[in-house]
Amino acid sequence: ASDSSHNFSDLISIQFLNYKTILGSFVKFGILTAVLILLSKFLNSKSVGKGILLVAGVVVYGYWFYNQHTIYAIYVLSLIGCLVVIIRKQESDIFRCVALAALLILLVLPLGSAGGVISSGYMAIWLSLPLFFYAILLLSKLKMRSVEYKWPSNIIIIAIVVSFFSIKVYRVFNEAYFDPGSRLEKTASVNSKYLKHVYTTEERAEILNEVLFHLKEVAQPNDYILAYDNIPLIHYLTETKPYLGNPWVWLYDDSSFEKKLDMASQHKDELPVIVAQKFETIIAFSEPKLNYLSTTPHADNESRIYKNKILQQFLISHNYEIVWSNSYFNIYKVNHPAK
Numbered sequence: 117a118s119d120s121s122h123n124f125s126d127l128i129s130i131q132f133l134n135y136k137t138i139l140g141s142f143v144k145f146g147i148l149t150a151v152l153i154l155l156s157k158f159l160n161s162k163s164v165g166k167g168i169l170l171v172a173g174v175v176v177y178g179y180w181f182y183n184q185h186t187i188y189a190i191y192v193l194s195l196i197g198c199l200v201v202i203i204r205k206q207e208s209d210i211f212r213c214v215a216l217a218a219l220l221i222l223l224v225l226p227l228g229s230a231g232g233v234i235s236s237g238y239m240a241i242w243l244s245l246p247l248f249f250y251a252i253l254l255l256s257k258l259k260m261r262s263v264e265y266k267w268p269s270n271i272i273i274i275a276i277v278v279s280f281f282s283i284k285v286y287r288v289f290n291e292a293y294f295d296p297g298s299r300l301e302k303t304a305s306v307n308s309k310y311l312k313h314v315y316t317t318e319e320r321a322e323i324l325n326e327v328l329f330h331l332k333e334v335a336q337p338n339d340y341i342l343a344y345d346n347i348p349l350i351h352y353l354t355e356t357k358p359y360l361g362n363p364w365v366w367l368y369d370d371s372s373f374e375k376k377l378d379m380a381s382q383h384k385d386e387l388p389v390i391v392a393q394k395f396e397t398i399i400a401f402s403e404p405k406l407n408y409l410s411t412t413p414h415a416d417n418e419s420r421i422y423k424n425k426i427l428q429q430f431l432i433s434h435n436y437e438i439v440w441s442n443s444y445f446n447i448y449k450v451n452h453p454a455k
Contacts, residue, residue, distance in 0.1 A: 130232040134188075138195075138233070141180075141188045148176045149272065156268035166271055173275025174282070181283040187237040190245060193280075194222055197247030200254070218244035252276065295320070296400050308353045320401055323444050328353060330440040331391060334449055340388035344427060345420060346397045359388035370422040377430055387434055390448040392427070404443035 152173050159165035181189050201207055201215035222244050226236040233240075252273045290298050295316055304321035305311060307328065327350075335341055337355035348363035350356075360376040362368070368376060381387065392409055396402035407414035411425045430436075437451040 126230065127227065127232075130230065131227065134226070134233040137185075138188050138191050141184060142192045142195075144180060145189075145192055148180055152176065152272050152275070153268060156271075169268060169271045170275055170278075173272055174279045177276050177279035178283055181279055182286075185234060186283075186287055187233055187241075190241055191222065191233060191237060193248040194241050194244035195219070197249070197251045198222065198244050200251035201247050204254075214243070215247055218247060249277070294397070294399060306353070310353055323401065324353075326442060327391065327445045327447070330447055331389070334439060334447060335389040340384065340386060342388040342390045344390065344392040345423065347391070347393050350391060356389075359384070365423075366420075368423075370426065373423050374426045377426065381430075381434070387450050390427075390431070390436065390446075392446045392448070393444065394446065395444050409446070 152169065155172060156165075156169055159169055198215045198219040202212050202219065204212075207215075221240050222237075225240040226232045229236040256270055256273050290296075292299070292302070295302070297317065299315075301317050302315040304318040305313075305315055306321050306324045331341070331350070331354055335354060335356055339356050340359040341351060341354065341356040342359040343350040343363060343365065345365040348358075351358050351363045359380050360368075360373075361380075362376075365373065394406075394408040395404045396408075405416040407416035408420075409424055409427075410417050411421070411428050413421055417424055431448060435451050436448040438446050439449045440447040
């Protein structure tokens with residue numbers, strides 16, 4: 117369906133945009149390398165010349181690694197590594213097959229992801245990225261015809277390695293999946309046995325702790341919960357079952373969401389507790405959005421307006437009421453009339 121986050125045309129489009137960006141990153145990498153080689157022509161091979169080239173290399177490659185989405189730079193290096201091993205006839209057939217497999221993983225694994233390389237690329241690089249460092253190790257061992265070419269190539273290799281690991285250390289220290297910011301700020305924990313030794317900011321921990329506390333008052337382990345719409349981890353933390361089978365409701369297009377709700381209400385003996393978020397959780401927690409669950413068009417809900425209507429209709433038809441609410445969440449439960 118056209119409103120699905122994973123419709124065919126969007127999946128193909130994101131791949132095209134990903135590789136267009138990767139190609140641009142490769143061109144920039146080539147230009148920076150050419151500039152450094154040109155700079156080496158004006159330097160001598162003494163300590164001062166080597167130092168200047170090394171500093172320049174670390175700066176320009178560091179800028180290249182830093183000034184774009186990290187995965188694009190890593191994909192450039194990974195693709196280079198795979199192609200060098202595949203093309204190099206001196207390598208064994210087995211090793212070249214490994215490189216070919218690594219290349220296929222790079223190209224194929226992200227195909228089903230709505231974010232393409234940005235979302236799934238990190239899972240595709242573990243076999244291919246080491247091949248890049250193998251390739252530059254080969255380059256450092258090549259017997260150059262002249263010292264004029266030997267010393268700058270080695271300095272450039274060192275600059276690539278130093279800048280790569282420096283930027284990666286910085287990224288690791290200042291980024292976590294969907295939880296950006298310095299790790300020094302992540303000192304609070306969520307009150308769950310499943311998140312021991314996992315730390316986040318105090319604000320995020322408070323948001324989660326509050327909703328988990330109130331969910332446990334109305335839902336027991338193995339109960340059904342409908343978690344709407346980008347909060348699939350709720351089920352894991354509360355040991356509850358997803359009412360629609362899939363804990364991540366956002367993945368459904370409007371029609372599928374409606375059909376899944378109808379099927380579940382017909383075939384399941386009990387109606388679920390419903391917890392609905394009122395803020396964005398993708399990439400980072402946003403501030404509360406007053407119109408997140410609204411059924412009238414607004415910038416806060418433009419991507420979920422029809423799902424909101426379907427949810428609201430379900431709430432009304434099954435006589436749900438809000439049993440707890442704050443700025444970030446609503447918890448709904450069926451209001452059974454007194455006998």
